[in-house]
Amino acid sequence: MAHDHNILEQLNLPSCILKWIGSFLSGRSQQVKYLNLISTPKPINRSIVQGSRIGPTLYIVMESDLRALSRFNIIFKYADDTNLLVPEHTDIDLATEFQNILNWAKDNRMMVNISKTKELVFHRPSAKPPLPCPLTDIEQVVTAKLLGVTFSQSLSFECHVSNILTICSQRMYLLKCLKSQGLPAKQLHIIFCAIIVSCILYALPAWGGYLPASLVSRIDAFLRKAVRFGYASQIQQLADLLSDADEQLFTKMGASNHCLHQLLPPIKSIPMQLRDSRCLYELPVCHYNLYKRFFVLRNLFLSAY
Numbered sequence: 001m002a003h004d005h006n007i008l009e010q011l012n013l014p015s016c017i018l019k020w021i022g023s024f025l026s027g028r029s030q031q032v033k034y035l036n037l038i039s040t041p042k043p044i045n046r047s048i049v050q051g052s053r054i055g056p057t058l059y060i061v062m063e064s065d066l067r068a069l070s071r072f073n074i075i076f077k078y079a080d081d082t083n084l085l086v087p088e089h090t091d092i093d094l095a096t097e098f099q100n101i102l103n104w105a106k107d108n109r110m111m112v113n114i115s116k117t118k119e120l121v122f123h124r125p126s127a128k129p130p131l132p133c134p135l136t137d138i139e140q141v142v143t144a145k146l147l148g149v150t151f152s153q154s155l156s157f158e159c160h161v162s163n164i165l166t167i168c169s170q171r172m173y174l175l176k177c178l179k180s181q182g183l184p185a186k187q188l189h190i191i192f193c194a195i196i197v198s199c200i201l202y203a204l205p206a207w208g209g210y211l212p213a214s215l216v217s218r219i220d221a222f223l224r225k226a227v228r229f230g231y232a233s234q235i236q237q238l239a240d241l242l243s244d245a246d247e248q249l250f251t252k253m254g255a256s257n258h259c260l261h262q263l264l265p266p267i268k269s270i271p272m273q274l275r276d277s278r279c280l281y282e283l284p285v286c287h288y289n290l291y292k293r294f295f296v297l298r299n300l301f302l303s304a305y
Helices: 002-009 015-025 055-065 094-107 158-180 185-201 204-210 213-228 238-253 295-304
Strands: 074-078 081-085 118-120 139-141 143-146 149-152
Touching (some): 002 055, 118 143, 158 213, 185 238, 204 238, 238 295
16 A cells, blocks of 8 residues: 555645545455355455545546556546557557556556456548557457447447447336336326436437437437337437537536536637637637537537537
8 A cells, every 4th residue: 555655645635634544544454254154354455445435536546647658649547447549640559558557557556457458449430441450368349338338440329329229228118117007197207317318318428429310310219209108298309418418518618627628629819700609719620520520529610600
């Protein structure tokens, strides 16, 4: 735990807080119980305390010094989920960056779960370039789930939509049972929104703009079926759900302390325009339609016209 303490000391916390955290992490042991057998206690000398409220925060602090070697490469971290993004043209390749992560984990007495580590090579939908050689012992896949959203090589979200509709169909059975037990339509609609609409809304701004008309139609057909069966009191369309989700998130991003604020382009240096525009930001040049469907750009251009 010594490395954890050194990082904490860099946060300029009061000494009493540092001592309290140090006491919380030190002198711990664990036992395993199987049937009526209990193992002898073994000391815990690495990682954080599972199930504790402070555990996730301490892990984030501990991982704060894990950075990419190249300024062109990016490491995305969310709790204990770490993702490495390496573009086609960079000064430090993927293998070197991944080895740096392995070395960091070893220095911090942690283990990278190789069996859960996947490599996904993105490319434009119209292009089918030859795939690079995969990393040693790492499976190269065509789709991968990141924080609940299934991504594919070409940024097609067909698999993600199929997964969502499968989950929603399973949850429709619950609504069928509740309706058969006499639950009123108003309460059915509330539950429908809670367990089905919420599933569709999850991270919708991140993937909703990339859907072709065929996938939009699949989701809309499912929502219409829910109304037809009496599980929902009004017809909702994906376009309306996406528009509301986009507006809410884009508005929140305007605050300087929002975690996505850095994705916004610079504010216009000359606010007065020949044509009235609600867009306060400089519009970047978009050479590809796929790039323009990105949540931030999608809403920037929407506010400009």
